[in-house]
């Protein structure tokens with residue numbers, strides 16, 4: 079047996095980015111564990127990291143397309159040829175005065191991400207998957223408390239006191255994107271005497287562990303929380319100390335008046351939960367020493383900004399901001415800036431709205447629209463000419479996938495592709511890279527440097543984590559950050575005077591008196607060593623008044639009418655009820671949570687015995703009986719957008735009778751492992767953002783992940 083050592087780094091099998099230890103033996107990654115220094119854990123996806131690392135589908139060399147877009151025919155080229163091709167096109171675009179027609183679609187691991195710097199320096203812009211997740215949550219928190227909780231970060235469950243209440247509202251903490259330590263911390267808190275309540279139309283693994291499962295109607299969470307808040311105020315059980323001192327003057331009186339008719343009885347009709355259940359939990363929450371709520375956009379879809387607003391009002395009325403077990407607020411780490419810092423283009427000034435190419439329609443939107451849909455629209459109207467994707471897969475795993483595939487293959491009157499260049503930087507071929515003109519082989523998270531900086535990190539408070547190479551990259555792989563830095567040196571050298579990514583990170587770390595080397599010697603983690611509770615007591619909240627803003631008066635008029643949260647579910651749930659009687663819930667599990675080919679094409683996660691190699695249509699047993707559907711029957715699922723899929727039924731008591739469920743992320747046509755499993759893509763049914771614009775949040779740009787469907791044998 080050769081040398082074996084444990085090296086600290088950061089997982090990227092999903093976007094939670096947990097601190098891990100990798101056991102390296104004879105230059106190979108053999109085993110993964112959670113990093114005890116950040117009281118970490120690792121989930122099954124994280125443990126399957128070596129299977130991603132040594133996947134035989136790994137891309138090893140740059141490729142250029144030789145067939146038509148989508149045919150998947152490529153030939154090997156050199157890095158010089160690949161970078162020269164991209165540089166030439168980007169120079170041409172800039173010379174035409176169209177730098178803003180570059181979009182890069184990627185997950186910004188950190189606000190220090192050099193990819194983002196390149197876009198600002200060059201004049202293009204970032205397109206992320208945020209609208210799928212939590213753009214509404216971010217906007218709601220910004221408006222109410224003036225700060226953004228990191229979107230993947232739940233309350234610090236390990237600080238939940240005895241008697242506290244943990245509410246998971248449509249959040250699959252035991253099988254989703256939350257940190258791998260979360261399930262253990264929730265169960266430990268339960269051991270200490272805290273209560274777990276799960277609001278979900280599906281009996282999830284979280285619900286199985288819960289003290290109380292509330293099978294709420296999808297989208298009913300706003301009404302549910304408004305009903306609880308009304309009851310707490312009506313019974314005079316609100317946190318007077320917090321409200322008197324920390325809610326903006328006049329806001330509570332306005333709330334009291336507005337919410338008077340949002341009684342549990344009235345809200346019950348919307349959310350489908352008995353008034354007595356709403357009242358009982360309301361009283362328990364008001365009396366509990368702490369209440370923590372974890373959610374993204376609420377339960378499945380619809381009016382996500384309203385949900386974020388109702389959630390914040392509930393937190394304020396119960397005084398659960400920045401307290402142990404409650405809602406953490408961000409704190410900034412004093413990183414040093416890398417000067418000069420590029421400001422980024424004023425796309426609005428250019429007449430090109432950040433949220434979409436059609437300014438007249440989208441001027442009202444304050445956040446990023448659903449990215450796949452946006453890209454398709456922008457290509458169609460010639461507002462997007464160069465697209466670079468990295469660690470994202472719009473051709474398969476985002477709603478509107480068909481529209482995207484159609485748009486990237488559209489040609490102009492001269493027979494040329496309207497999208498002039500499509501670059502995909504990936505670990506292995508994906509549905510998206512099949513359409514690319516240039517495919518670049520990325521380094522895995524075991525092979526690259528990355529400085530991860532977040533205002534809040536679940537494991538150790540706000541802080542910094544170092545992702546470091548633990549093994550050599552195969553072939554000619556280069557990390558996407560290295561690619562963007564190289565493009566920056568070629569196209570905007572004044573902003574890329576540093577030597578490489580390590581020098582860039584060193585400069586930033588100097589703000590903390592650190593360097594990459596010092597951080598590495600410290601075990602790759604830095605945090606202030608405190609959770610920093612009640613930060614608002616020294617200097618107030620981040621809002622203009624320094625207090626919590628319950629009323630959003632600027633949204634009082636048209637077109638928003640969202641100065642208070644609208645309790646109703648999305649119109650999408652209320653229309654087409656007769657023709658399409660079921661609500662399709664798209665969900666994720668511990669095996670596949672993200673959209674990356676690296677987990678969908680991972681043999682351990684796709685294993686038919688110990689993993690998940692096909693998705694089913696989850697359908698309530700009683701509903702199935704009425705429809706004459708037996709377990710395993712093939713059924714046809716059809717949606718109002720014309721999409722239809724054939725899929726095997728899986729009968730279960732653990733889903734509402736008016737809902738059906740489908741696991742997200744199947745349907746790949748590429749990848750040795752991914753194509754062996756069965757299953758279909760839910761996004762063939764879910765409409766893209768453009769189809770439901772009139773129903774979407776006006777200022778949060780929420781993307782939908784659900785729809786109404788009908789089922790036939």
Ligand code: SF4
Pocket residue numbers: 089090091092093094095096119120121122123124125255256257258
């Ligand atoms: S939740 Fe699992 S897959 Fe995601 S980063 Fe953590 S250990 Fe890795």
